[in-house]
Every structure is written in C-alpha cells, then in structure tokens.
Amino acid sequence: xxxxxxxxxxxxxxxxxxxxxxxxxxxxxxxxxxxxxxxxxxxxxxxxxxxxxxxxxxxxxxxxxxxxxxxxxxxxxxxxxxxxxx
Ligand SMILES: [Zn+2]
Numbered sequence: 001x002x003x004x005x006x007x008x009x010x011x012x013x014x015x016x017x018x019x020x021x022x023x024x025x026x027x028x029x030x031x032x033x034x035x036x037x038x039x040x041x042x043x044x045x046x047x048x049x050x051x052x053x054x055x056x057x058x059x060x061x062x063x064x065x066x067x068x069x070x071x072x073x074x075x076x077x078x079x080x081x082x083x084x085x086x
Contacts, residue, residue, distance in 0.1 A: 007035040
C-alpha cells in the first residue's frame, strides 16, 4: 500500500529537522504530515525530535541517541523493505 508520491520512512527521517525548522515547501509539508498520520513509528520519531529540541534548543543528527535511531531505522527497513530503491 504505497503510492508514488508517498514519502518513505527514510525520507521522512531525513526531512524531520527541516520540518521542525519550518524549512519544507508546502507540498513537502503536506506529504510529511500525511505520512505521519499513517505511520506511528515516524510519529514517535517526530515526538522524540521535538523533545530533543526542547532540551537542546536545536536538533542535529548527533543529538539523537544513536541506539534509538538505529532501532528506528531497523524498524523502517523491516516495514518498508523493497519500498523504494535508493
Ligand atoms: Zn514512517
């Protein structure tokens, strides 16, 4: 159940900082939010990022706990295997 314009989880993870910094285009933002509605894993990821920003003031790749990020990316790989070739 994927659509051509649907964001993959990996893309969402890559866009999350732009989303939180309000740097996405309107079209990207819509796709981002549509993915969130359908994907509890990414919703959780976004919440983690929000909390990180609350604590640190801003977010970087490095500020996310590596173990947590790897775990999420493993989940994504299992869910979306073959979803989209890189
Ligand atoms: Zn997702």
